[in-house]
Amino acid sequence: MNMExxxxxxxxxxxGVKPDHHEETGFVEDINDLKVGKESKSVxxxxxxxxxxxxxxxxxxxxxxxxxxxxxxxxxxxEENQRLKKHLDRIMKDYRNLQTQFHEVVQRDAEKSNTNIIxxxxxxxxxxxxxxxxSSDTKKEELSKILMSKKENTKxxxxxxxxxxxxxxxxxNTPTTKSSPSNLSPESSLGxxxxxxxxxxxxxxxxxxxxxxxxxxxVVQQNPTKRAKVSVRVRCDTPTMNDGCQWxxxxxxxxxxxxxxxSYYRCTVAPSCPVRKQVQRCIEDMSILITTYxxxxxxxxxxxxxxxxxxxxxxxxxxxxGSSSSGSATDTTRSTNTNALSYHLSDINSKPKPFYLPNxxxxxxxxxxxxxxxxxxxxxxxxxxxxxxxxxxxxSNYPTPRYNNSSTNILNFSSAxxxxxxxxxxxxxxxxxxxxxxxxxxxxxxLSQSNNYLQNIISNPKPTQSLLxxxxxxxxxxxxxxxxxxxxxxxxxxxxxIGSRGGNHHHIDxxxxxxxxxxxxxxxxxxxxxxxNNPIKCSSNNMQPEKLLQxxxxxxxxxxxxxxxxxxxxx
DNA sequence: CGATTTTGACCTGCGC
DNA sequence: GCGCAGGTCAAAATCG
Numbered sequence: 001m002n003m004e005x006x007x008x009x010x011x012x013x014x015x016g017v018k019p020d021h022h023e024e025t026g027f028v029e030d031i032n033d034l035k036v037g038k039e040s041k042s043v044x045x046x047x048x049x050x051x052x053x054x055x056x057x058x059x060x061x062x063x064x065x066x067x068x069x070x071x072x073x074x075x076x077x078x079e080e081n082q083r084l085k086k087h088l089d090r091i092m093k094d095y096r097n098l099q100t101q102f103h104e105v106v107q108r109d110a111e112k113s114n115t116n117i118i119x120x121x122x123x124x125x126x127x128x129x130x131x132x133x134x135s136s137d138t139k140k141e142e143l144s145k146i147l148m149s150k151k152e153n154t155k156x157x158x159x160x161x162x163x164x165x166x167x168x169x170x171x172x173n174t175p176t177t178k179s180s181p182s183n184l185s186p187e188s189s190l191g192x193x194x195x196x197x198x199x200x201x202x203x204x205x206x207x208x209x210x211x212x213x214x215x216x217x218x219v220v221q222q223n224p225t226k227r228a229k230v231s232v233r234v235r236c237d238t239p240t241m242n243d244g245c246q247w248x249x250x251x252x253x254x255x256x257x258x259x260x261x262x263s264y265y266r267c268t269v270a271p272s273c274p275v276r277k278q279v280q281r282c283i284e285d286m287s288i289l290i291t292t293y294x295x296x297x298x299x300x301x302x303x304x305x306x307x308x309x310x311x312x313x314x315x316x317x318x319x320x321x322g323s324s325s326s327g328s329a330t331d332t333t334r335s336t337n338t339n340a341l342s343y344h345l346s347d348i349n350s351k352p353k354p355f356y357l358p359n360x361x362x363x364x365x366x367x368x369x370x371x372x373x374x375x376x377x378x379x380x381x382x383x384x385x386x387x388x389x390x391x392x393x394x395x396s397n398y399p400t401p402r403y404n405n406s407s408t409n410i411l412n413f414s415s416a417x418x419x420x421x422x423x424x425x426x427x428x429x430x431x432x433x434x435x436x437x438x439x440x441x442x443x444x445x446x447l448s449q450s451n452n453y454l455q456n457i458i459s460n461p462k463p464t465q466s467l468l469x470x471x472x473x474x475x476x477x478x479x480x481x482x483x484x485x486x487x488x489x490x491x492x493x494x495x496x497x498i499g500s501r502g503g504n505h506h507h508i509d510x511x512x513x514x515x516x517x518x519x520x521x522x523x524x525x526x527x528x529x530x531x532x533n534n535p536i537k538c539s540s541n542n543m544q545p546e547k548l549l550q551x552x553x554x555x556x557x558x559x560x561x562x563x564x565x566x567x568x569x570x571x
Numbered sequence: 572c573g574a575t576t577t578t579g580a581c582c583t584g585c586g587c
Numbered sequence: 588g589c590g591c592a593g594g595t596c597a598a599a600a601t602c603g
Binding site (some may be wrong): 248249250251252268 | 574575576577578
């Protein structure tokens with residue numbers, strides 16, 4: 001074989017070759033040349049020396065031995081090669097079998113689902129993403145009914161459900177879009193999304209005081225850059241916004257510059273949950289509540305908590321993915337002009353209202369070495385209320401995206417909540433649920449691509465998405481989903497959700513008290529702002545997030561053949 | 572009576 | 588080192 005020839009050439013180069021091998025002419029000729037050379041040399045130096053001839057004979061014997069051993073080694077290598085080949089073939093066969101089964105499962109599950117989605121498909125894959133849910137309490141059920149009825153009326157036009165749905169489809173297998181409900185664990189996270197050991201985000205000084213120094217803390221100290229706070233601004237008359245989680249107040253302080261006390265809460269869903277939040281009224285507008293989440297839940301979340309958790313988690317993930325490559329850590333005010341987030345909100349009375357909020361605030365205060373992302377769910381009335389290092393893009397019901405040159409971005413949620421009292425928004429004014437919240441992230445380039453489109457939307461704030469040109473939307477969505485940061489954030493979020501399922505097989509709805517198995521259906525409806533009748537196709541150069549989604553979808557279906565009417569939120 | 576909130580003390584980091 | 592500010596602890600008070 002070739003290998004053998006190469007091997008022979010190599011040993012030939014070393015000079016140790018027996019001239020009696022005639023398998024290859026050229027090889028033999030070389031050997032003869034060598035031998036002649038040796039003989040010629042010996043003639044010139046010592047023609048009558050028998051001892052020299054004996055040495056030559058001994059040398060030839062050594063060469064023979066080396067050749068034999070080399071051949072033996074070569075045979076071993078070849079045998080090993082054959083074994084590896086067989087092994088590889090076996091692996092490939094297994095892989096193909098699994099792939100076939102996988103596609104079958106996906107296809108079968110997809111046929112069962114009838115939820116509307118957005119198609120993200122340019123590489124024979126469909127990915128739909130939305131953040132939304134309906135909830136289980138009475139109010140939520142009513143809202144859900146409304147949502148469902150509207151969905152029936154508008155078919156694919158709405159984005160009213162809030163959940164994270166992942167829908168895949170290989171276009172080669174199934175020509176139409178079908179959903180794959182993901183039974184994602186609600187054990188999601190606030191703030192950073194990553195595996196539990198790496199998820200804790202508390203500053204070292206907090207850890208040091210406590211004797212509880214586990215691996216998680218070690219990871220934190222080893223990876224200080226991977227910490228994020230997600231600040232959510234909402235209009236809320238209640239002391240705290242209802243985000244679905246159970247919190248216990250453990251402190252209150254008057255922060256400098258704001259007469260309103262800052263309250264400190266920790267999650268009490270699980271005794272060891274590290275997630276904490278700070279709640280403070282905005283000094284500029286007392287009706288605005290600023291809630292800052294920090295940390296990652298290490299337990300299953302109540303249904304009502306998952307939407308907020310997923311939202312902040314996704315935001316934090318994108319923040320972290322962007323901030324990791326951002327400016328110097330020594331900057332007291334560090335900003336990352338990275339991800340622009342588009343949040344799509346819709347109420348139940350009207351068609352989905354796209355909120356394109358191109359700027360996300362990623363910054364850190366002089367006293368906070370960790371980046372903070374601000375999700376602004378308020379109206380423009382409090383535009384000046386953000387701290388100086390935050391540059392906030394104001395918004396009315398249809399916030400105008402501004403692509404300013406500032407290095408600081410604001411992730412600005414919309415204010416549809418206050419203008420739409422029927423909007424089920426748990427984060428605002430005691431309204432219990434979020435009807436629809438879709439998001440996407442775009443890079444700066446993507447912003448430039450879709451800028452005209454977005455501006456057009458804003459300048460003509462008609463919420464009817466069907467008026468939007470589909471190809472433009474497709475282009476925008478394509479750009480969005482092709483953003484590697486979005487993909488990575490999505491992958492991280494899903495990974496955290498899926499990966500954490502193992503140890504937590506149920507979670508508790510804090511209101512209804514019902515125990516829900518995580519393996520129950522988790523139909524996640526993913527949708528970007530889209531024209532209702534025209535699912536958006538979007539491409540992805542990196543297929544990993546889609547693969548992940550696909551896996552999640554199939555996984556959830558395989559384990560949850562039950563009721564798909566109830567949408568669970570993830571965060 | 573258990574859970575939650577209140578509140579003053581304490582700890583830590585940072586800037587001067 | 589000192590003072591300030593943010594954050595946390597934990598005992599007491601309050602609530603359901």
